[in-house]
Amino acid sequence: MSLVTQQRKIPDWKIEEVKELEAIIKKSKSVIIASLQGFPADKLHEIRKNLRDIAELRVSKNSLFSIAAKNSGINTELLSKYLTGTNAFIFTNRNPFEISIMLSKFKLKRYAIPGDKADEEVVIPAGDTGIAAGPMLSVFGKLKIKTKVQDGKIHVINDTTIAKPGEEIPADAVPILQKLGIMPVYVKLSFKAAYDEGLLIEGSQLEINLDSYRTQVIEAYRNIMALATEIAYPVPEVLKISIEKAMRNAMSLSTEIGYLTPDNAQFVISSAQAKALALASAIGDKVDLGIQVQV
Amino acid sequence: MEYIYASLLLHSAKKDITEDSLKNILVAAGISADDARVKAVVAALKEVNIDEVLKNAAAAPVAAVATAA
Amino acid sequence: MEYIYASLLLHSAKKDITEDSLKNILVAAGISADDARVKAVVAALKEVNIDEVLKNAAAAPVAAVATAA
Amino acid sequence: MEYIYASLLLHSAKKDITEDSLKNILVAAGISADDARVKAVVAALKEVNIDEVLKNAAAAPVAAVATAA
C-alpha cells in the first residue's frame, strides 16, 4: 500500500465533474440556479428536452459548481447564498429571461399526493377504469362517482368532476387518479437567481408576466395617441382622431347650450329627445303619460 | 310628451318641478293641462334622480345620428 | 337645453314655434329669455324638419329606454 | 357649427369667449358674423361649464358601450 495523499482522496468523478462544469461555464453567457426542492427528478428530462439546443441543464453538487465557477472567474461571493440545498444549473448563451419565459410556457404535470390542490379541473372520465370491483367501489361511492360493475371491473357512468382548479384534491381519489394516469398538479422549477455576465438577477425578477407587458404596451400606445391627438400631431391618422374629437366636442357643446344649426340639428334635437324618452320611460310605469314609449 | 318636455325645461333651468310650475308652462304653450296627470308626473319625478337618468341617456343621440347619416 | 325643450314642447303640442310662443314658455318657466337666442333658435328650426329629425332619432329610444329600465 | 368651432378654439387656447373675440375669428375665417348669433352663443356659453361638457363628450362613446352591454 502506497501513501495516500490528500490529492488522491478526491474521487476522479469529482475532478471530472469540475472540469466539465468549467468548460460549460466558459462557453455560456449565463447560468440560472434553480431549486430542486420537491421537484420530481423524473421530470428533469422533460425540461432538458425542452431546452435542447438552447440551454444545458445539469444537476451538480453546490461545492463542485462553486469551484468550477471560481476557476472560471465568476465572483462566487455573489452566488454563495443560493448554493444551498439541491440545485439544478441551467447554462445558456441566451438572455436568462428568455429561458424563464420559455419554461413558464411549458407545463409539467405530476401525480397528485394527498393534500395537493388541483391546478386544472380534475375529471374522472366515463368508462372502464380497469380497477377491479372490490373495496375500491366504496371509494368511488364516497367521491360521489356513479359506477357500475362490468366484467368484474369498475365502470364510471358519467364524466365526473372531483376538483376544480384551486380546490384540494380528495385524498381518496389519489390512487384512482394514478391508476387512470391523470396528473392534475403542475410542477415548475423554482428559480433562485441568474448570473449573467457579471450581473446577478434575483429569481423573483426572472418571473415575467407577459400579460402585464401587453397591458403596458397598450397603455403606452393609448398615451401617445392621446397626446398626439391633443397636439394634433400632423400625421393623417392622428389628425383623423383629432377631427373626430373636435367634432364630438362641438356637437356636445352645441347640444348643451341648445345651439341649433342645420348641420347639428339632428344631433341636438335627438339628444333632447333621447333625454325626454329616458325620463318618460323612467316614470312611465307610474304615470299614464298618454304616450307609448317603445321598449 | 309635453309633460316631459315641460319638466325637462324646468330641470334644465334648475327650477323646481311643482304642479304649479308645470301647469304654468303648459298653459303658456297653449295646452290645457290635465290636473291629475300633472299631479302624477310631479309625484313620479320626485322619486327619480333626473340627472342620473339624463346622464345615461346622453349616449343615445350619437347612435341616432349615426343611423341617420 | 331650455330653448330646445321649449321648442319640442311646442312641436309636440302642434303649435307654431315662433319667437313669441317660445318666449312665453320660457317666461312661464321663470327663465329670462334672451332675445338673440330665441331669434337664433327659431331661425334655425325654420330650416329643420323636426318630424324628420325625430323619426331619425327613433333609434335612440331603444338605448335610452334600456338604460332607464 | 362655425360659431361653436370658433368658441372651442378660444376655449382651447384659454382665451375668453367674448362677442369681440368670437367675431374676430369668424371674420378672419372669411365668414360674415351675425351679431345676434354671436351674442346668443356667448350668452349661452356663459351658462355652461365647457370643461365639464367636453369631459362628458369624451366619455360619450364609453357610455354608449355601457348601455349596450
Add this chain to the structure above:
Amino acid sequence: MEYIYASLLLHSAKKDITEDSLKNILVAAGISADDARVKAVVAALKEVNIDEVLKNAAAAPVAAVATAA
C-alpha cells in the same frame, strides 16, 4: 386642438384650409401660430378626407355598441 378647431371652422364654412387661412384664424384668436406646425398640419390634412372622417365619427359609437353587444 386649436389647429384642428381652426381647420374645422374653415371646413365648416366651406373655405380652403391653407397655411394662410389657418394662420389668419389662429392670429385672430390671439394664438402665436408656429409656421412649422401650420405647414405640417395643412400638409397632413391634405391626405385626410374630412367629410368622410366626420361621417365616420358619427358612426363610431355604433361600432362600439355593436362589438359590445
Add this chain to the structure above:
Amino acid sequence: MEYIYASLLLHSAKKDITEDSLKNILVAAGISADDARVKAVVAALKEVNIDEVLKNAAAAPVAAVATAA
C-alpha cells in the same frame, strides 16, 4: 409617431422636453431627426398639460372595460 414616444419617454422620466433632449433620443434610436418637426412638437407640447391628457386617456378605456365586462 417616434417624436411622441420620445417625448413621453422624457416626460415619464421627469426630464424636460426640449429640442435637444428630443433630438438626442431620436439620434440614439438611429432616426434622423427633422429639425422643423422637433421644433413643432416641442412647441406644441408646451401648450398642453401632459399629465392631464394622460389621466384622461387612462380613465376612458378603463371605464369602457369595466362597464363592458
Add this chain to the structure above:
Amino acid sequence: MEYIYASLLLHSAKKDITEDSLKNILVAAGISADDARVKAVVAALKEVNIDEVLKNAAAAPVAAVATAA
C-alpha cells in the same frame, strides 16, 4: 413606462429592440438604465407581438370593448 416607451419608439422606427438599442435610448434620455430590466423587457417583448397588440388597441373605445367583451 420609460422602458416601454423606448421599446415602442424603436418598434415605431422599425428598429430591432435589443439590449444595446434600448440602453442607448435610455442613456440619451438621461436615464440610468437598469441592466436586468433592459434584459427583461427585451425578452418579454420578443414574446409579445407588438403589432398585434397595437392593432387591438387601435381604435380606442372600440378596441377597449372588443378586448373586454
